[in-house]
Structures are given as structure tokens and as C-alpha cells.
Amino acid sequence: MTWLQENPDVHTIRVAASDLNGVARGKRLGRRFADKVLDEGTRFPLSVLNLDIWGEDIDDSPLVFADGDPDGVALPTERGYLPMPWLSAPTALLPMWMFREDGRPFGGDPRHALARVLGRFRALGLTPVVGTELEFYVIDDRGPILRVPPSPRSGKRRPGAEILSLRALDAFDEFFTEIYDGCEAMDIPADTAISEAGIGQFEVNLNHVPDALKAADDAWLFKLLVRGIARSHGFAASFMAKPYEDYSGNGMHVHFSLLDRDGRNVFDDGGPEGSDIFRNAVAGCLAAMPGSALLFFPHGNSYDRLVPEAHAPTGVAWGYENRTAALRIPAGSAKARRIEHRVAGGDVNPYLMLAAILGAALIGIEDKLEPVAPITGNAYEQDLAQLPGTWAEAIDAFEADPLIARILPEELIRNYVATKRQELRYVAELTEQEKVDLYLDTV
The missing domain is CATH 3.10.20.70 (Glutamine synthetase, N-terminal domain)
Incomplete structure (x- = not known):
């Protein structure tokens, strides 16, 4: 049936x-x-x-x-x-x-762009295993100033950020229950939910799946679901990169590893450092990061998130168990060795984001690239190559990068550059309030 x-x-x-x-x-x-x-x-x-x-x-x-x-x-x-x-x-x-x-x-379809990258992995006998972490704000946008919505339980607004607060989650329990019910009905593998560093900010993790197309579908559908359910409760849920000037932005972190034909994690060498192919993948991600920045920061508001000491990477670096680095290598069992890519904002297109990340890792593997040494300590205080800091710089870097030409179809690159240059011109004419109105529900 x-x-x-x-x-x-x-x-x-x-x-x-x-x-x-x-x-x-x-x-x-x-x-x-x-x-x-x-x-x-x-x-x-x-x-x-x-x-x-x-x-x-x-x-x-x-x-x-x-x-x-x-x-x-x-x-x-x-x-x-x-x-x-x-x-x-x-x-x-x-x-x-x-x-x-x-x-x-x-060639201009972002889902096909990801499928194209995955076809190249299949030719090597490799399968990416991907999980995503999506941050969003719940927002009362009925007035001229964005505010945290009143709790449906108490009717009170809690103006402070409450990291990993059960009270913050419980205040919106019915909303989250409907999200999890919706995820179950839509086959979206929603796992843990936590409160985050901003007022009314939350994160939901989607479990790792050995199908990157499904992972991208899940993230895309999750955003539709969360925004829709929030509006049915009388407030907004926004994945906008930076809705509040004084609070952390929204990110979308990606965890990935690679399985061979026998189902073995090829990043695992039995020890804490990871295999040769793991280091190749790290090097590829680092090499393509500046050119990929437009896909990780696609909108005018995206660049407001790139503030030092605010958990959004600005430098090109990697490190073991280091959340200030663009690439974090989580601790734990060697069998679960994986890369956490921490660059993208919550406002990304999940298909293009995963195409860029996995395509970059694939280039590192194909070219047997070796990464620079991993960093220790605070990445913001170190002399690192920087990601593009403005939208215009990111557009130019994306268009000119030969690594991007190896990842994405020429037609998509041309279309995306034309789209972003048009948006760059017109967004420059908007007030800050108009920018919020533009991005709050659309991204």
C-alpha cells in the first residue's frame, strides 16, 4: 500500500x-x-x-x-x-x-551537484557518512524589535541565554514535541536538542546516515518543518545567520567519515591521529575553504556572524578537540574517527554545503594532499590564513577558484555567481530592518 x-x-x-x-x-x-x-x-x-x-x-x-x-x-x-x-x-x-x-x-540543480560528487566517491568504493547540527532561533517578530517569544507555559519572556538549559527546552516543550513528531513522520533522524548561547536559540542534531543525499534532504526538510511549526505557534523560527547583533549566530556543523566497501571507517588507523586518507581529506577541506566560503556564507547577513570569539571560525585551521578551529577532530573511539566542519552558517543550502565539503575532501584524497600542522589553543589569537570577510570577496574567490571548478558543474557556478552578484547589488540598498525582514523566514 x-x-x-x-x-x-x-x-x-x-x-x-x-x-x-x-x-x-x-x-x-x-x-x-x-x-x-x-x-x-x-x-x-x-x-x-x-x-x-x-x-x-x-x-x-x-x-x-x-x-x-x-x-x-x-x-x-x-x-x-x-x-x-x-x-x-x-x-x-x-x-x-x-x-x-x-x-x-x-546542471543548475543543487541536489544534482551533490549527487555528482557522491558518484565520484562511489567510483573509489567510498561512502560518506554524514550528520548535521542545525542551530536556529525562536523569535517574536510581531513588533519592530525582535524578541524571544513568551514561554507558552509561563507566559514570561526570558531575556538571557541559557546554554544547555532544560528550563529553556521545557518552556517550549509542545513546540519541540511537534518537531520530533514531524521528524518521525517525515523520516528525519532528529536526535538531541539543546538550548544554545543566544536568547531563544536552540540546536537539533540529525543522526549520521550513510547517504549524504538523504542527509541533505533531511536538513532541507527539517528547516521547512521547523519554520512551519513555529508559525503555527505564533512565532518565527529562523536559521538566519545573525538575527541579533549581540548574540551568537546560527551555524550548521557537519560531521563526516568515509566507509570502504566492507563498511570500515577509512579515517580510523587504530590510534588517536587518524589515517593517511583522513589527513588527505582534512587537507582538501582546508585548501578549498576560501573558495567555498560563498556556499558557507551565502547571504548579506551571513558575514555579520563572522565575529572573533563568537564560535564562528574566521581562520583556516584544524585541530583535535578544538572548537575554535574551522575543522575540529572530535575525541572518542578511533572507530568513530571523523571530521567536524564548523564553518557554515544556518542559512546555507544543505545540498551545496555538503557538495563543497565532501568535494573538497575528495580532492584531498585524489591529490594525496597533506595538511599543515593542527593547531592548539585559541584559533582567533593565531596568525592564520583568513576566510573571505565580505560578500564581494567571497563571490570573487568562488568564481576564480580552480578547486571549485573540480567540485561543481560550470553551469551551476555561472548561475550562482550571477545570483549572488544581483543580490549583492540590491541588498546594499536595504535598511537593516529590511534585511531582517528579507532573511528571517527565507533562509
């Missing part, structure tokens, strides 16, 4: 794909079209996946007028139909990805 047959109360469906900014673009359909779209897909203009953050066409995009704004074929991913627990009426979501008319994957 299919999922829709098991859920006869569902009368409408959504079909949606991720654009370059991670925004869901798609259509609403009646249930009677469900079988057809599942079997045949539907049609979107290819340019839909290359819109700016406002949902506008890119002025100089070859996908629009130069090519006649042609359609592509959006086909269902392997995820199939999923519930949308944040809507009042029972509704199904069918995640899609885009193909050209002749059946080729559309």
Missing part, C-alpha cells in the same frame, strides 16, 4: 525542488493528479532554480530570455510522498529534482 493510500485524508499535494538558495520552489496540485506526477513528474522552467532571494529572475541569466526560458522536467526524488505537519489541512509534499528535456540532470 502506498503512503497516499495509507493517508486518505490528504486532499492536496505540493511538488517542490530546492533552488540555489535552498528555497522550496514548486506547485500545489489536487490529489487526483498524485499518481501521474509520481510516475511522470511535472514541468518547471529551468530558471526557477536560479531565482534570487526575492524570487526574481536573474537579470543576465542565459536561462531566461537568451534560451527562451525553457521548461525542464521535475521528477520525484527517491524520498516519495511526505506529510506536511505544519499545515492545518492534511497535505503531502513530493520532493523533486530537475532534468533537461533529453533526460540529462540539470
Whole structure:
């Protein structure tokens, strides 16, 4: 029996794909079209996946007028139909990805970019195992000043940050219960939730899975779920990189390791330092980090998060059990040896973020790169190569980096640069309040 047959109360469906900014673009359909779209897909203009953050066409995009704004074929991913627990009426979501008319994957689709990287891993007999940690704020945005929402239990606002506070979690217990119920229904492997360093800031970890496409799907769907459930409770949940000037920004950390064909973690050499291939992967991630910064910090607000001593890495470095480094190597069993990539903000597109991280690690492995020595102590106090500090610098670095050209399709690089240059021009004209209004719910 299919999922829709098991859920006869569902009368409408959504079909949606991720654009370059991670925004869901798609259509609403009646249930009677469900079988057809599942079997045949539907049609979107290819340019839909290359819109700016406002949902506008890119002025100089070859996908629009130069090519006649042609359609592509959006086909269902392997995820199939999923519930949308944040809507009042029972509704199904069918995640899609885009193909050209002749059946080729559309090079401007971020999910295809990640799949392309994973195909290269498969050719080497390697499987990435990926877990993500997503930070977000719950925010009362009904007035001109952003505030923490009143607790649904007490009706009081708690203005202070409460790191790992059960009281902070319990204050929003019904909200988190609905998130975990929704994750269960959508097959999102939500694990622990904690309160974080900002007012109304929380983090939810998604368990490691040996399928990086699913990990990216999970993160993308989780953001849709959390934002939707928050609005049903009368407040916002925001993955915006820096909603509050005086509090920590939102990050999205990634843990990954690699399995060989026998299921063995190739980062494990039986000791605390890790294997040769582990060091190669570290070196690749470090080498591609400056050019990848635009994918880790994709928006105008992203650069407000890059403040020293605020848990957002600004220098290119790695270290064992060191949370000030861009790459942290967690302690613990050698069998679980892995890399924690701590650079990206919560406002990223998960598909592009994972494509950049895993693609960089793959380059390190292919080229047998060796990393610089790991750091000890406070990375912010050391003389390190720095990540791009402005949006314009990051765009230029991304466009020119030959390592990025080895990771992403040429079409996606061209489209992404055009998108970000258009956004850079128009965001510069906005007030700070307008920037908050733009990013709070969209990223």
C-alpha cells in the first residue's frame, strides 16, 4: 500500500525542488493528479532554480530570455510522498529534482551537484557518512524589535541565554514535541536538542546516515518543518545567520567519515591521529575553504556572524578537540574517527554545503594532499590564513577558484555567481530592518 493510500485524508499535494538558495520552489496540485506526477513528474522552467532571494529572475541569466526560458522536467526524488505537519489541512509534499528535456540532470540543480560528487566517491568504493547540527532561533517578530517569544507555559519572556538549559527546552516543550513528531513522520533522524548561547536559540542534531543525499534532504526538510511549526505557534523560527547583533549566530556543523566497501571507517588507523586518507581529506577541506566560503556564507547577513570569539571560525585551521578551529577532530573511539566542519552558517543550502565539503575532501584524497600542522589553543589569537570577510570577496574567490571548478558543474557556478552578484547589488540598498525582514523566514 502506498503512503497516499495509507493517508486518505490528504486532499492536496505540493511538488517542490530546492533552488540555489535552498528555497522550496514548486506547485500545489489536487490529489487526483498524485499518481501521474509520481510516475511522470511535472514541468518547471529551468530558471526557477536560479531565482534570487526575492524570487526574481536573474537579470543576465542565459536561462531566461537568451534560451527562451525553457521548461525542464521535475521528477520525484527517491524520498516519495511526505506529510506536511505544519499545515492545518492534511497535505503531502513530493520532493523533486530537475532534468533537461533529453533526460540529462540539470546542471543548475543543487541536489544534482551533490549527487555528482557522491558518484565520484562511489567510483573509489567510498561512502560518506554524514550528520548535521542545525542551530536556529525562536523569535517574536510581531513588533519592530525582535524578541524571544513568551514561554507558552509561563507566559514570561526570558531575556538571557541559557546554554544547555532544560528550563529553556521545557518552556517550549509542545513546540519541540511537534518537531520530533514531524521528524518521525517525515523520516528525519532528529536526535538531541539543546538550548544554545543566544536568547531563544536552540540546536537539533540529525543522526549520521550513510547517504549524504538523504542527509541533505533531511536538513532541507527539517528547516521547512521547523519554520512551519513555529508559525503555527505564533512565532518565527529562523536559521538566519545573525538575527541579533549581540548574540551568537546560527551555524550548521557537519560531521563526516568515509566507509570502504566492507563498511570500515577509512579515517580510523587504530590510534588517536587518524589515517593517511583522513589527513588527505582534512587537507582538501582546508585548501578549498576560501573558495567555498560563498556556499558557507551565502547571504548579506551571513558575514555579520563572522565575529572573533563568537564560535564562528574566521581562520583556516584544524585541530583535535578544538572548537575554535574551522575543522575540529572530535575525541572518542578511533572507530568513530571523523571530521567536524564548523564553518557554515544556518542559512546555507544543505545540498551545496555538503557538495563543497565532501568535494573538497575528495580532492584531498585524489591529490594525496597533506595538511599543515593542527593547531592548539585559541584559533582567533593565531596568525592564520583568513576566510573571505565580505560578500564581494567571497563571490570573487568562488568564481576564480580552480578547486571549485573540480567540485561543481560550470553551469551551476555561472548561475550562482550571477545570483549572488544581483543580490549583492540590491541588498546594499536595504535598511537593516529590511534585511531582517528579507532573511528571517527565507533562509
